[in-house]
Amino acid sequence: MSAENIISSKNLCFSYEQGKEILKEINIDIKRGEFTALLGHNGSGKSTFARLTNAILVPTKGSMNVFGMDTSDEGKLYDIRQNVGMVFQNPDNQIVAAVVEEDVAFGLENTGVPPAEIRERVDEALKAVGMYEYRDHSPGMLSGGQKQRIAIAGIIAMRPECIVLDEPTAMLDPAGRKDVMRTIRMLGERYGITVVLITHYMDEAVRADRVIVIDEGKPILDGTPKQVFSHVDILKKTGLDVPQVTELVHKLNRYGFDLDPQILTEEECAAALAFVLKEGKS
Template identity: 65%
Template sequence: MAENCIIEVQDLHFAYENELEPEKPAHEVLKGVNLQIRRGEFVAVLGHNGSGKSTLAKHLNAILQPTSGKVLVEGMDTSDPELLFDIRQHVGMVFQNPDNQIVATIVEEDVAFAPENLGVPREEMRKRVDDALKAVHMYEYRHHAPHQLSGGQKQRVAIAGIIAMRPDCIVLDEPTAMLDPHGRRQVMRTIRSLNREYGITIVLITHYMEEAAECDRVVVMDSGRVLLDDTPRQVFSHVAQLKDVGLDVPQVTELVYLLNQAGCQLDPHIIHEEECVEALAQLLGAPDAPGV
C-alpha cells in the first residue's frame, strides 16, 4: 500500500448476480475503481442513484467482496475471510437508518454491544462506552430508551456504538438522509469532531452538496467509475460536468456560476456563503463592475 494510506482500492470491479434469472448476465456496478484514502482524511463520496457509491462503501469494510480487483485495509485483503474480524475492527460502518443498527433497549447497553462481543474487559468496556457517548454528546442520555430519541440522536448513538470499537476509520453511508435539517446539523458536527479532534478517518457517502463542501476531499462517482477526485473547491467548480451526471452543487456555487454566465467575473471556486458575500461586495463596489 502507498505510504500513509489506510484504505486502497485497486481496479475494483463488482457485479450483482441476477438471482431470479441466473441465466442472465450479472449487473456490473463498479467498473475499475481506483482510490486511496489517507489516514486522517475526511472524504465525501458523491453520485446519483445507481452510480455505485453505496456499493463502494460496502467494500470498504468487507460487507461485499470484489468480483475482481482488490480492496486493502491497513494492507489486509478484504476478500480473505480469515481477516474479516480484523478488518472490521479497523473500519466501522454506519448506515442510513439508525434503527437498523440499534439492538438494545437502553442507550449505554446498545453502545456496549459491539465491545462486549469483541471480548473487551468490563472496566475497559465501561470506559469505551462513556468516552464514545461523550464524543457524540449523548452521555446525558445514556440511561434513555433509544426509541424515545430523535432521529439525529439515534444516529449519534449508532455512531457511538462504532466509536466504542475504536476503529481507525468510519464509513458513513448517507447517515443524514432520513433526518430533518436540525438532525443533519447535529450529526455533521459530530462527524467533523471525530475527524478533527480524534483523528478518525471519515468516508462520508452523501447526496447533500453542502455536507460535501465541508470535507477535505470529494470523490464523484458516475456509472461505476470515479469521475472526479479533488478538493471541494476544485470539484464543485465543474458545475456543467456535475449537472450532466445528475448532480447539483452547493447553492452558493450555483449562484456564482449563473452570475458568471451573465457576464460577471467571480471566482468559480467559491463554495461558502461568507466568501460569496465578500466577492459580491467587492464586485458591486468596483467602479467598472458589470450590472448584477
C-alpha cells in the same frame, strides 16, 4: 500500497449478477486522517463501494486492501471490521439494544473486551457524541439525529481507525443533520479517525477535505471541494446539486462577470459580489 493509504482499491470491479457491473475498474486510495466525501446520486454505486471497504462485499475483480489486509481474506474478517466501523442510513435499524448504553457496548461485548474496560469506553464514547445523559434511556424515545449519534458512539467505542458512514443524514431533519455533521467532523479533529462519508447532499460534501464524485460506477471527479464544485455543468448533468453560490457565480460568469468559480461559501460570494456591485456603482 504506501504506508499512508489505509484504504486502497486496485482495478476493483463489482457486480451482483454477471454482466451488470455496478463498479467498474475503480482505483481509489484513501489516506490516513483524511475526511473524504463520496458524492453520487442513488444507484451510482457509492454505497456498494462503502460495503466493499469492510468486507460485507468482496470485489468480483481487482482488489480492496484495508490496512494492508485483503478484504477477500476471510481469516481477517473481524480485524477488518474492527478497524473500519460502519454507520448506516436508517437510525432505527442499527440499534440493537433497548437501552442506549447497552447498545454502545454491543460491539465491545462481541469482541470480548473485559467488562470494566467496556464501561469506561462506553462512557467516553457517549460523552464524545454528547449523549451521556441519555445513557439509560430507551432508544425509541430519541430523535433520529440522537439515534444516529448513538450509532456513531457504538463505533467510536470500538476505536476503529476509520469510519465509513453510508448516508447517515438522509432520514434526518435539518437540526439532526447539523448535529450529526458536527459529530462526524469531530471524529477526525479529535480522534484522528479517517472518515469516509457517503452522501448525496453537496452541502455535506463541501465540508470534507476531499470529494470524489461517483457516477455510473466510476469516479468522475476527485479533488478538494473547491476544485470539484467548480465543475458546475458536469455535476448538474449527473443530477447532483452544487452550492447555490457556486451556481450563481457560474451563471453570472456566463454574462461576462469574472468571479472566482471556486467560491463555496456565502461570505466569499457576498464579498465578491459587493466588490463588483460597488464598482458598478462608481
